[in-house]
Amino acid sequence: MAANVHVEILDDEESRHGGNRIQPLSSTPISEPWRIEEGKKQSSLTLSERLGLEEFFSLNVWRASVGELLGSAVLVFAIDTIVISSFETQTKTPNLIMALLICLTITILLLAVFPVSGGHINPIITFSAALIGLISISRAVIYILAQCAGGVLGALALRAVVSKTIEQTFSLGGCTLTIIAPGPHGPITLGLETGQALWLEIICTFVFLFASVWIAFDERQARRLGHVVVCSIIGVVLGLLVFISTTVTAQKGYAGAGLNPARCLGPALVRGGHLWDGHWVFWAGPAIGCVAFYLYTKIIPRQHFHAKGYKHDFLNILKAVFVSNGDHK
Template identity: 80%
Template sequence: MSFLIFITITILLLATIPISGGHINPVITFSATLLGLISISRAFIYILAQCVGAVLGALALKAVVSSKIEQAFSLGGCTLTVIAPGPNGPITVGLETGQALWLEIICTFVFLFASIWIAFDHRQAKALGRIPVCLIIGGVLGLLVFISTTVTAKKGYAGVGMNPARCIGPALVRGGHLWNEHWVFWAGPAIACVAFYLYTKIIPHQHFHAQGYKHDFFGILKALIGVDGGLAK
């Protein structure tokens, strides 16, 4: 499973970098927005497109797989729990919400730090080249999914999402238990993106060379409230 994620993500990144810069995941887009690499309006369009694409993908998968496979794998959706037969009737088994939230936060931050960092830093990206960067991102993502499922070893838990769009697509198409604690797959990555942004502000600037920053999210907020001569004046 992790190897398939690695291959799929790498191919998708290579295909979409010339079009959108590889924005196939709201985590990438939101963190890029906070850093000021893209504008808020562009981020909104990207995230909307990502969610629509996830829904279309789930619909396509639903159309071609059998109902048994659909039920077993939940159209590739994100799950914390599943209903399983018990001695006294059906029971809910899976991962606790708090554990899942922490896993989303930690794994998404590691994903940003260990791979997306390289893509955002134009100096490193240029030195490594497009294909190695995509391989690193795909490899880190697949490894984190593998670790999250291996460490928890909980039936019903599909592993860290680290991609809210991938989670919402199957949830909208199939519904049911895919909506259980669905907010975790949005809140966790969002918190991690903010933490990553704050980290880039703390470290010395010479350690992170990213093109852009003209749309820096908190810089815009400061301007709006008048800290740097915005609306308050």
């Protein structure tokens, strides 16, 4: 789930007076010495520059990734606790309570991590930003690794404070497609079919990016609304999608759309067992949704595309690779 970079997306008072510029959901620090000037022709760039390989050796990038790691750890701990408590209290509307609390949690964490790394704390946001070209592929790899490590730390922290009974009953609050439950004639499997779950992940991921994250990517809207409003919108949309995915299916055993592969990975590694059943869905679905959203950004008229950043999106990198290979033949 959801959110020091190359080009300004959210402009705060500090950035207007020459201080550090912090942009959520964006890319590379302006202070980097290898920053590519806007007027430089793409044809003169090396593949290393297009991929941002120098960021692997940037201490600032690795420092920023610590924010992603800790943010993801707190995210997993908080959200999995919310999932467990929402159903443990046996309220009449656990899905609604869970969605509201997730909305609030996501908003707070995005605001907390935003000044450090740009506020991703979700591989979906990081991957889509890399595809569009707001961040380099190298930075995306570093962030996603940090997010996954944070997911594991959050799951370990939760496991340390809950009882074995709670851990087993609620699967540590992880992402599940099915569960094994006692039946009149022996154990039965409850949950959602893999195909349905995959489609839910794809659709919810696209809606998440289209209806909220794109506002942060669009520098016009982000500057006009401010980062507090933008992060709140992302939290609200994510909460709504969690509520919708758990309500429309109404299947016991299905935990709802994961919408954050790192959050799903943490409990799966720590708890194991049936959390691995269909786990690939929580990665493949968001990946496909991100690609679909990226294609949408390539289709819309260029005058309506106001996201600026690293400027080397995925298709441009592929073109450069193939052109370069053709020139060497």
